[in-house]
Amino acid sequence: MSLVESYPDGVRDVLRDHGVAGEDFVIALESDIGPDGQFGRQWLMATPERLFVVQQENGVPEVARQLPLGDVNRAAAESMVGAGVFRVTTNGEPEELLRYSNAKGKQFGKAARKLQEIVTEGKEPFHDDDEEQSTCPSCSRPLPPDTKVCPQCINRRKTLARLFSYMMPYWKLFLVTLILGGLAMGSELARPLIMEALIDWVFTEQRPPQASSLMLGFLGALGGTNLMSQQGQHPELFVPLLLVLLGLALLGLVNGLILSRITPWLAQILTRNIRQELYEAFQRLGLKFFDKKNVGSLMTRVTQDTQSLNNLLSDALPEAFWMIGTFVIITTILLIKDWQLALIGMIPGPLVMVVAGWFFKRLMPNFRRMWSRWSRLGSVVNDSLSGIRVVKAFAQEGREIDRFSTRNDDLFQTGVTIERYFWVMMPTIGFIIGAGTLLVWYVGGGKILAGRISLGELMAFTMYLGQILPAFRWIGRLNQWITRSLTACERIFEVLDTTPEVYESDETVSVPNIEGHVKFDDVTFGYDPNKPVLKNINIDVKPGEMIGLVGPSGAGKSTTVSLICRFYAAQQGTLSIDGVDIRKISLHDLRRQIGIVLQEPFLFSGTIAENIAYAKPEATLEEIMDAAKAANAHEFIVKFPDGYDTQVGERGGRLSGGERQRVSIARAILHDPRILILDEATASVDTETEKKIQDALARLVQGRTTFAIAHRLSTLRNADRLLVLERGEQRELGTHDELLEADGLYSRLVKMQSEINEIRAVDG
Amino acid sequence: MSSATEQSTTEKAQADAGWQQWQVRYFEPGEIELIDTGKGVIHLVTEDRCWLDVRFRWCFPQSKPGRYLSISTARDDEIGVIREPAQLPKEARRICEFGIELRYFVPKITRIYKADSRAGLVYLITETDRGEKEFAVNDPRENILQPQPGRYLLQDVHGNRYEIEDVSQLDQKSQVEATMLG
Ligand SMILES: Nc1ncnc2c1ncn2[C@@H]1O[C@H](COP(=O)(O)OP(=O)(O)O)[C@@H](O)[C@H]1O
Ligand SMILES: [Mg+2]
Numbered sequence: 001m002s003l004v005e006s007y008p009d010g011v012r013d014v015l016r017d018h019g020v021a022g023e024d025f026v027i028a029l030e031s032d033i034g035p036d037g038q039f040g041r042q043w044l045m046a047t048p049e050r051l052f053v054v055q056q057e058n059g060v061p062e063v064a065r066q067l068p069l070g071d072v073n074r075a076a077a078e079s080m081v082g083a084g085v086f087r088v089t090t091n092g093e094p095e096e097l098l099r100y101s102n103a104k105g106k107q108f109g110k111a112a113r114k115l116q117e118i119v120t121e122g123k124e125p126f127h128d129d130d131e132e133q134s135t136c137p138s139c140s141r142p143l144p145p146d147t148k149v150c151p152q153c154i155n156r157r158k159t160l161a162r163l164f165s166y167m168m169p170y171w172k173l174f175l176v177t178l179i180l181g182g183l184a185m186g187s188e189l190a191r192p193l194i195m196e197a198l199i200d201w202v203f204t205e206q207r208p209p210q211a212s213s214l215m216l217g218f219l220g221a222l223g224g225t226n227l228m229s230q231q232g233q234h235p236e237l238f239v240p241l242l243l244v245l246l247g248l249a250l251l252g253l254v255n256g257l258i259l260s261r262i263t264p265w266l267a268q269i270l271t272r273n274i275r276q277e278l279y280e281a282f283q284r285l286g287l288k289f290f291d292k293k294n295v296g297s298l299m300t301r302v303t304q305d306t307q308s309l310n311n312l313l314s315d316a317l318p319e320a321f322w323m324i325g326t327f328v329i330i331t332t333i334l335l336i337k338d339w340q341l342a343l344i345g346m347i348p349g350p351l352v353m354v355v356a357g358w359f360f361k362r363l364m365p366n367f368r369r370m371w372s373r374w375s376r377l378g379s380v381v382n383d384s385l386s387g388i389r390v391v392k393a394f395a396q397e398g399r400e401i402d403r404f405s406t407r408n409d410d411l412f413q414t415g416v417t418i419e420r421y422f423w424v425m426m427p428t429i430g431f432i433i434g435a436g437t438l439l440v441w442y443v444g445g446g447k448i449l450a451g452r453i454s455l456g457e458l459m460a461f462t463m464y465l466g467q468i469l470p471a472f473r474w475i476g477r478l479n480q481w482i483t484r485s486l487t488a489c490e491r492i493f494e495v496l497d498t499t500p501e502v503y504e505s506d507e508t509v510s511v512p513n514i515e516g517h518v519k520f521d522d523v524t525f526g527y528d529p530n531k532p533v534l535k536n537i538n539i540d541v542k543p544g545e546m547i548g549l550v551g552p553s554g555a556g557k558s559t560t561v562s563l564i565c566r567f568y569a570a571q572q573g574t575l576s577i578d579g580v581d582i583r584k585i586s587l588h589d590l591r592r593q594i595g596i597v598l599q600e601p602f603l604f605s606g607t608i609a610e611n612i613a614y615a616k617p618e619a620t621l622e623e624i625m626d627a628a629k630a631a632n633a634h635e636f637i638v639k640f641p642d643g644y645d646t647q648v649g650e651r652g653g654r655l656s657g658g659e660r661q662r663v664s665i666a667r668a669i670l671h672d673p674r675i676l677i678l679d680e681a682t683a684s685v686d687t688e689t690e691k692k693i694q695d696a697l698a699r700l701v702q703g704r705t706t707f708a709i710a711h712r713l714s715t716l717r718n719a720d721r722l723l724v725l726e727r728g729e730q731r732e733l734g735t736h737d738e739l740l741e742a743d744g745l746y747s748r749l750v751k752m753q754s755e756i757n758e759i760r761a762v763d764g
Numbered sequence: 765m766s767s768a769t770e771q772s773t774t775e776k777a778q779a780d781a782g783w784q785q786w787q788v789r790y791f792e793p794g795e796i797e798l799i800d801t802g803k804g805v806i807h808l809v810t811e812d813r814c815w816l817d818v819r820f821r822w823c824f825p826q827s828k829p830g831r832y833l834s835i836s837t838a839r840d841d842e843i844g845v846i847r848e849p850a851q852l853p854k855e856a857r858r859i860c861e862f863g864i865e866l867r868y869f870v871p872k873i874t875r876i877y878k879a880d881s882r883a884g885l886v887y888l889i890t891e892t893d894r895g896e897k898e899f900a901v902n903d904p905r906e907n908i909l910q911p912q913p914g915r916y917l918l919q920d921v922h923g924n925r926y927e928i929e930d931v932s933q934l935d936q937k938s939q940v941e942a943t944m945l946g
Contacts, residue, residue: 037865039895081825082925083869085804094817094838096804101869103922365943368881372905372946483882727839 003111004028010061011043011054018063020047026118027111031100033083035064042098044086044111048118051088053097065097075115077108077530084108088115109530149490159486162493163313166270177262181318184255185325187248189333192463194245200456202238267314274492275306281496287567289498301495305488312485320478323471330464337461338453344443345465348436352429352472359425360477363418370414377407433469437462508586514593514674515578516543516705518564522573525563529571533559534728536573546706548719550746555725557709561677564707565594577675595673597697599680601664603652608637609644611652611663615671627670630699632692633662658689665696676701678708682715690715713753722746789844791835793851796844798859806863808835808843815843820863826911833860870925871897873918875934879944885921886944892926899924908945916945 007028027046034040035055043054043061051072053065067090074089084105086097100108136150167174197219219237279302290298334342384391384400391400444458518541526532534556541547549557562568563575566582575582582590595615603611612627613619619627624644628634636659640646652660661681668676678697682690698718701708710716722739724732724746731745739746791810799807808815815837823832823845833846846852849860871892878889886901886908899920901907907919916928928934931942 033869033894037869037894039871039892039897080867080869082871082923085866087804093801094803094805095801096866099866099869101922102924103920105922364881365879368904369943369946375905 003107003114005030005107007043007045008061011045014054014061014063015045015052018052018066020045020050020052024048027114029104029107029111031098031108032104033099033101035098037099039101044098044108046111046115046118051097051115069115069119072115072119075112075119077105077112079105079530086112105530109528113529149487149494156483156486159490159493163270163309163489166273167266170266170269173262173266177259177266180255180259180262181321182325184252184259185322185329187251187255188467189326189329190248191245192460192467194241194248195463196454196456196460197237198241198456199459200454201234202241203233204455205233263318264314267310270313271306271310274309275302278302278306278492278495281498285495285498287562301491305492308485308488309492312482312489316478316482316485320482323475323478327468327471330468334461334464337457338447341440341444341447341453341461345436345440345461347439348432348469349472351432351436352469353476355428355432356425356473357476359421363421363425366414366418366421370411370418373407373411373414377404377411380404380407429473436469437465440465507584509580509584510586511578511580511589514589516545516674517541517578518675518705519576519579520560520563520573521576523563523570523575524572525559525568525570527559527568532571532728534563534570534725535730537730539723539730539733541705541707543705544703545720546701546708546718548716548722549707549709549725550713550716550722550749551725551731553711554727556728557725558679559728560723560725561596561679561707561709564675564677565596566590593674594677595668595671595675596677596679597661597664597668597681601652601660603648603655603660603663605648605650605652607642607645607647608640608663611648612644612666612670614667619670623670624666627666628663630669630696631662631666632696633659633666636662658686658693661689661693662696665693665700669696669700674704676704676706678706678710680709680711682710682712713750724749788842791844791846793846793848793853793856796846796856798856798863800859800862804866806859810843818843818863820860820867822864822868825868826917833864869894870927871895873916873926873928873934876938876941879941881944888918890926897926899926904946910946916942918945 004025005028007030024047025045026048027044029044031042031044032039034042041056042064043052045052045054046069049069051067051069052063054061055064056062067088071090072088073092076087078085078087079102083099083101085099086108087094088097089095138150201219219234282298282302331342331346334345380400380403384404391397440462441458444453444461447453448455448458518539520537520539523534523537524532525534537560539547549560551557559568563570564577564582566585566587569583577585577590604614609621609624612624616623621644625634628637628644637644637646646654648655648660648663652663655663665681678701681697682693694715697708701718708716708719716722717736719736721733721735723730724739724744726745732739732742734742740750795811797809799809801807805817806820808818815835817838819836819838819840821834821836822829823834830850831848833849834842835844835846836842846860849857852860871894873890873892875891876888877891878887880887881904886904887898888901889898890896899922901918902921909917911917914928914930914932916931918926918928920926928942928945931939934942
């Protein structure tokens with residue numbers, strides 16, 4: 001994302017009058033909100049020396065504000081509700097320069113950081129992230145979040161081609177389906193022709209005035225005679241023709257049976273392979289990828305998008321293939337037979353398309369409405385049933401029933417609307433097709449009476465029309481259907497194409513045995529680079545030292561430890577372990593030697609033993625038990641009927657909070673990390689359990705560099721030093737005694753907590 | 765330690781840390797003075813001190829628009845709440861409105877030219893009280909809310925917000941297009 005966008009000539013000219021040449025700009029951004037608060041335009045322009053705001057007066061650009069950058073102390077992009085404000089502080093006084101909608105938020109945020117970098121003379125350079133694009137580069141329409149796939153302009157041919165590349169290993173089978181499909185189509189299309197022959201040659205003696213030589217040759221071969229010269233009926237052809245019909249039916253059956261084995265398999269195997277690749281890609285991606293996306297939308301990719309891909313392969317594409325194939329062939333046959341009649345017969349086609357289109361345009365929003373109302377109804381039911389205890393406890397059954405009844409009525413209304421449309425649409429289309437067929441009978445009948453075509457031909461004609469006309473209902477939809485599936489497909493490819501988290505790179509340094517010397521050197525970090533969550537953190541931690549992180553919630557404690565795990569990378573400053581920049585340490589080495597115990601420990605569904613051995617699957621049973629013993633977990637585990645083989649349930653739901661916590665500590669102990677991170681490991685358990693966990697932790701921290709976060713400051717009494725954070729700023733650093741002595745924030749926190757504890761003691 | 769000193773220690777800690785205020789402080793209309801610097805920045809003067817560069821936020825922007833306006837510092841510590849901003853003296857009210865205007869940018873949709881959905885997104889071409897706007901809404905279930913029947917709150921893919929105050933007040937064509945909103 002560039003900070004210099006293109007700007008109109010008028011802007012360039014007015015700035016040239018202020019002595020600025022175009023190539024000097026370091027920032028040239030256009031806002032989408034005008035100075036009057038209406039959607040409009042204004043520009044923020046900056047050279048290394050000066051800052052300008054250009055606004056339009058009756059369409060003529062004018063410099064509304066200019067500032068020497070030397071006077072600027074601070075530049076910030078502040079986000080508001082639905083918009084953002086660009087502010088600068090000059091000579092200590094804050095001032096608003098312009099506003100922009102959130103669509104422009106990222107650019108202006110970046111501009112603010114750029115200005116900040118200039119005014120601090122490069123003392124605060126920032127490492128730029130690869131920013132997400134929010135509008136489609138080719139059509140500049142907004143993109144859906146979490147993806148760069150623009151549904152408006154996906155390249156269908158390219159996506160299809162890529163999809164087919166997955167088919168290559170199975171090309172033989174694919175060829176077979178094509179051939180069989182072709183045969184099936186042939187047998188389907190031949191039937192009306194046989195019927196025609198039956199009527200014209202066997203039941204009547206109405207010869208078609210110009211019977212095709214192909215047909216004559218075919219019948220001649222069947223009957224063993226030269227039909228050209230023969231007049232009258234040919235009863236000898238009756239049985240052979242029926243046999244041919246039977247043969248076609250059999251061919252269709254066999255074809256169908258074989259296809260029914262191959263097509264779904266082919267579609268499923270492709271889907272399976274792509275789903276597998278997608279999941280593997282997910283596992284390789286960095287945390288940052290997942291941060292901005294919600295689990296739901298990622299689940300959707302694995303489940304719905306791949307399902308939609310499967311639908312495309314097993315339904316939409318074969319259907320399209322069939323429709324287009326029969327359409328082309330039948331139209332050709334009809335045009336050759338009698339182009340006038342063919343054109344008349346086709347009249348209902350476009351009509352059906354238009355009418356169906358009209359109805360669908362009205363139906364689709366209602367389908368959407370129906371769908372969203374369904375899910376709203378579902379969430380009402382889900383809410384009140386999963387919270388049924390709360391409902392009953394507060395005696396709110398009546399209110400819940402009302403809530404349901406409103407949703408239920410909504411659903412009823414939409415359902416009625418949809419049904420009405422359907423009940424009108426179907427007969428209307430039926431009528432159009434019926435009327436069209438009547439027209440064919442009228443014109444065709446006239447031609448029969450005039451002796452220009454035969455009865456059989458007319459029959460074949462109407463049969464063919466019957467085969468293709470109903471398809472017109474869906475032709476308009478087919479396109480959308482395929483586009484939708486291809487978009488899903490493209491979203492999958494997008495994940496596959498995202499650069500995975502790099503475990504090793506050229507610059508990677510292998511640190512197989514970390515000593516545990518962790519150093520923060522002026523580290524600044526924000527999940528959103530505009531809003532630093534940690535500011536200029538400096539701390540040098542000796543191997544084996546235990547650091548307590550203290551501060552109000554939201555201060556940035558968890559964020560600090562995420563940086564040590566390199567879940568995220570700092571934007572300014574460096575973080576090093578054993579003197580090596582953490583960005584260069586091989587992720588494998590790093591993660592292998594870091595252990596984390598979180599407030600809400602995450603257990604995977606499986607047995608207790610499996611969970612303890614998660615990071616070391618090759619651990620022996622005795623190692624597992626030792627770890628559990630050290631974690632004060634062994635005793636409660638063996639009390640379970642199934643001991644270590646107890647299933648913990650989804651997310652470990654069958655264990656209590658304290659039990660889960662101790663299992664996760666055992667997991668960390670077994671992992672035997674050099675650097676240990678305890679993030680509020682004891683916050684959610686009772687005092688009794690806390691005591692046990694404390695003991696377990698005390699054993700765990702021995703000889704490891706430890707970062708412990710705790711709300712209860714007493715928990716941190718073993719810490720060698722304490723780092724006090726507030727709003728991402730490092731307020732204090734020192735030992736417990738030093739900090740008490742300093743009488744700062746920490747000492748106040750301690751006093752407040754001991755007061756609270758006194759109250760507890762009195763109450764209890 | 766006497767209980768009085770203990771009291772003051774706690775208070776000091778609260779004031780400094782700013783994260784343990786037990787009660788909302790309400791300002792009566794005459795109690796405060798607002799100063800507009802003319803540069804998009806507003807200062808607040810209360811009886812005990814002066815606060816530079818304050819921020820305004822509605823406590824209940826949807827359910828109680830126009831009431832309970834929270835004023836906070838640039839660091840987002842709340843200073844106090846005005847129950848009825850409408851009762852402020854004229855000048856203060858103007859500044860208040862200006863401050864709110866700075867914070868909330870929620871165009872009201874007055875006409876929907878076209879609404880259609882493609883690949884899970886709803887694309888809208890609208891006229892708002894802030895000019896014409898074309899935007900797209902993703903995941904309509906999350907981003908199109910109907911707090912009251914007929915009232916819609918929309919959030920587009922960039923996090924911009926829009927509001928339809930009452931869909932039945934729109935013209936016929938817009939109402940048909942609004943079916944798309946669910
Ligand atoms: N994944 C995230 N994405 C964006 N912001 C986050 C994320 N995690 C935390 N934050 C924000 O960062 C700040 C610090 O959070 P955190 O480090 O979790 O605080 P603490 O652990 O001290 O309570 C908070 O304002 C929080 O809202
Ligand atoms: Mg935390």
